[in-house]
Amino acid sequence: MTRLPKHSTSMVVWLLLLTLPFWMSAIGGYTALGSRVVVLALAAMSLNFLLGFTGVLSFGHAAYFGLGVYGVGLTLKYLLPNTLVGIAVGVLAGTIAAAVVGALIVRLRGVYFAMVTIAFGQVFYFIAYRWNTVTGGDDGLSGWRRVPIELGVTRLDILGNDKAFYYLVLFCFAGAVTAMAGLLASPFGRTLLAIRENERRARFLGIPVDQHIWLSWVTSCMFVSLAGALYALLNNFADPHDLRWDQSGDFVIMAVLGGMRAFWGPLIGAAIFVVLQDYVSSQTENWMSFIGLFFILVVLFFPRGVLGILRRKSAS
């Protein structure tokens, strides 16, 4: 079913996100953990624009996430100490790369498409990994930090104040997510649902399917590179693993875990993923096997994801 955000669910989500820094510590978390959830949720929701709402599987989204990461890192380190310019460069880099790669692969379908997205993703990973002198190679790109934002009259101290940074992240998240929800409720968005539902029917309604998939892909990658840019700022660090295939896999896991047919599903998935990672990794090295086990259980027993099962419970 097409699950665009229902009003009441959305209200609850926004209320929780807006107040997060004030209750996070009460449940044993901390604000930066909240920022991490929101950033990765943005990445997973962006992927899901393509996966859940266009029906196209990508295993290479980390490439564009990573371009966002390095776009910010390289800009702040070498070019100019301005956070907003860094974000813009990161998003632009990811979007342009996606536009070019997308044009090359948009004719492929299903598993073939997914495989080629991995292949292209690995190309970007190896560039970051090998080009030591600029990217820092395997050690990552350090020696830079996010810079407080001057807003004319006032100054947003996103470096010294975790809450200020959280709200910057939430502001970007809100813009991106609202744009995606708006698109999905538009005629263009409905053509994507049509393609997901039945590509043949879509084509014989006069929809040039490849063109629409390309647009969906570029939109999805643009928002995932915004998530990457914010992720770099969160860590004050660019890690080559951020653009490797297993990072792409994490995004897919978050989307499927939370429920890829539900608009907010990937947000839930990201929250579970990040929190499990945070708690379990302090107990055992093998936190990934916990995620893996949890993932398998969800896929086997709740194919519509965590939010899917919650919805069904509340409906019956």
Next chain:
Amino acid sequence: MSLLRVEHVTKSFSGLVAVSDVSMEVEEGELRAVIGPNGAGKTTFFNLISGFLRPSSGRIVFDGSDITQLLPARRVWRGIARTFQVTEVFPELTVRENLRIAVEVASGYRLRPWLSRHSAGKVECRVGELFEMSGLGPRADRRVGELSHGDQRATEIMMSLALNPRLLLLDEPTAGMGDQETYDITQLIRKLHKEQRVSIVLIEHDMRVIFHLADRIMVLAEGKMLAEGTPDQIAASEAVQTAYLGRAA
């Protein structure tokens, strides 16, 4: 000038000749039936006209211009819409959403990231008309996948009609239906043909439907055109009796 002119088209699949040197002309406003035994090449013939397949040789002219090489979507834009032998709809979406998508595409809104209230109103109005014509209104907000076979067929036909086609290709619209559903769909097709003045080519096995609807009939057998004529001529034709009607009876 005829609306559709198919000139000597042939389609072979690695050795198997599914359609062999078939020609056909359809006039504006005509309702033509294509009949023939299983595997005669009827669906393949539709696939060639709608652009799902390219002919191995021959030419297809629509409204005066050669469309033989055009992609499916472009043929739709020129006014050729089709349904499929196995129903093709958007099963997880509601009937309303199915129709709305078709109407929006037909209105040229497919790339719009938003819609003015005025445009949205026009779309809704057109969707309402389609509900009125088809009688699907009471099931507007049900998912198409949950509907009866007949209603799914009707939804697919109305989606195709939403495109304002000049030529509508219907591949066995009554396949797998009971008597009542067959009757309803036949009435719907008749109404669309009369009221919307759309030219229709339909593949059909049910002789009652054909004699009720068709102006002319073309008979295919083993990829070749066997006969063409009015329903009475076809019923009287000996060649058709032996090749098709005889075998079916």
